[in-house]
Amino acid sequence: MALVVLGGEGFLGRNLTSVLRRKGHVVAQMSRRTGVDLTDLSSIKSCLARERPDAVFNCAAHVGSIHYVMENAAVVAHDNMQMAINLYRAVAEACPQAHVVNPLSNCSYPGDADIHYEPDWLKGEPHHSVFAYANAKRFIYVLARCYREQFGIRTTNFLVPNAFGVGDHLDTSRTHAISGMIVRMITAKRRGDQRFEVWGSGRPVREWGYVDDIAEIMSRALELDEDLVYPVNIAQNRGATISESAEAIKTAVAYPGELWFNTQYEDGAARKVLDDTHFRKLFPTYRFIDHAEAIRRTVAYYESALPVSSS
Numbered sequence: 001m002a003l004v005v006l007g008g009e010g011f012l013g014r015n016l017t018s019v020l021r022r023k024g025h026v027v028a029q030m031s032r033r034t035g036v037d038l039t040d041l042s043s044i045k046s047c048l049a050r051e052r053p054d055a056v057f058n059c060a061a062h063v064g065s066i067h068y069v070m071e072n073a074a075v076v077a078h079d080n081m082q083m084a085i086n087l088y089r090a091v092a093e094a095c096p097q098a099h100v101v102n103p104l105s106n107c108s109y110p111g112d113a114d115i116h117y118e119p120d121w122l123k124g125e126p127h128h129s130v131f132a133y134a135n136a137k138r139f140i141y142v143l144a145r146c147y148r149e150q151f152g153i154r155t156t157n158f159l160v161p162n163a164f165g166v167g168d169h170l171d172t173s174r175t176h177a178i179s180g181m182i183v184r185m186i187t188a189k190r191r192g193d194q195r196f197e198v199w200g201s202g203r204p205v206r207e208w209g210y211v212d213d214i215a216e217i218m219s220r221a222l223e224l225d226e227d228l229v230y231p232v233n234i235a236q237n238r239g240a241t242i243s244e245s246a247e248a249i250k251t252a253v254a255y256p257g258e259l260w261f262n263t264q265y266e267d268g269a270a271r272k273v274l275d276d277t278h279f280r281k282l283f284p285t286y287r288f289i290d291h292a293e294a295i296r297r298t299v300a301y302y303e304s305a306l307p308v309s310s311s
């Protein structure tokens with residue numbers, strides 16, 4: 001198939017492009033770096049008219065750390081909503097046959113939800129710290145549903161947990177907790193630190209998404225019998241405690257010092273995982289990569305990608 005991956009040079013987009021190419025698809029990777037700006041309708045429309053894709057994977061976003069999203073709430077909300085508006089209008093006008101596939105972050109669940117269960121997705125506000133970004137993700141669903149109803153545009157929306165993996169950002173202000181901890185522990189080892197600080201008690205359970213799994217599952221949207229406008233979790237319904245993840249990183253990094261759990265930091269919810277009931281119905285035989293193995297691969301990537309001067 002002919003495919004477009006928007007944000008194709010980003011963390012998720014690059015991994016997704018590799019999976020799609022391995023499966024034999026012809027993929028155009030698009031972003032501002034390759035001359036396509038989603039905040040400009042004519043730019044995305046002429047791209048889609050030229051590529052005439054069978055599917056558009058939308059990994060483009062104006063995204064950053066929680067701090068960044070709070071500081072730039074209006075711009076983040078505006079840009080991401082504008083990008084979604086332009087995308088759907090361009091698809092409807094230039095390639096209405098294309099199937100749109102969106103990764104929606106699970107931060108768009110209600111802020112107080114411990115188990116992320118799809119029927120409860122919109123039953124409460126997202127956490128105030130991600131208000132702008134999370135609501136922009138919900139807005140994608142609104143557009144997808146309306147374009148499905150009025151113009152028959154097909155969309156599959158996935159709700160995706162915090163990701164980590166090969167190709168993740170080197171700057172810790174752009175990474176989620178697992179990659180951030182890997183970068184900090186490699187740096188601590190290079191510096192010869194005797195003690196590594198883990199924020200909080202280490203007891204909370206969190207579900208993570210290894211980027212290879214996310215990319216593989218997103219690619220399977222093309223194999224489903226029908227599109228899924230109402231989103232489905234990419235889910236295992238199980239996570240790891242922060243201390244299990246920290247220990248796995250310590251082993252993979254061969255960090256010789258001790259882990260120190262600093263309980264001055266708040267733990268937050270005891271357990272946050274995504275319900276996998278719907279996911280298992282769709283992909284009953286899918287086997288996720290083991291968490292410790294995913295951490296080993298990510299550590300190997302960071303050990304070669306991180307400049308030694310960063311320590």
Ligand SMILES: NC(=O)c1ccc[n+]([C@@H]2O[C@H](COP(=O)([O-])OP(=O)(O)OC[C@H]3O[C@@H](n4cnc5c(N)ncnc54)[C@H](OP(=O)(O)O)[C@@H]3O)[C@@H](O)[C@H]2O)c1
Nearest residue numbers: 007009010011012031032033037038060061105160162163
């Ligand atoms: N990483 C995660 O943990 C995670 C988890 C769940 C869901 N997701 C979702 O997956 C998507 C991708 O995340 P990511 O982590 O891969 O982000 P990323 O590495 O920052 O990639 C974002 C991409 O979007 C492109 N982009 C930004 N503004 C654009 C514009 N105006 N026009 C065209 N392209 C633009 C960027 O390239 P240019 O700067 O060259 O334009 C970049 O390639 C997001 O929607 C995110 O919410 C990510």
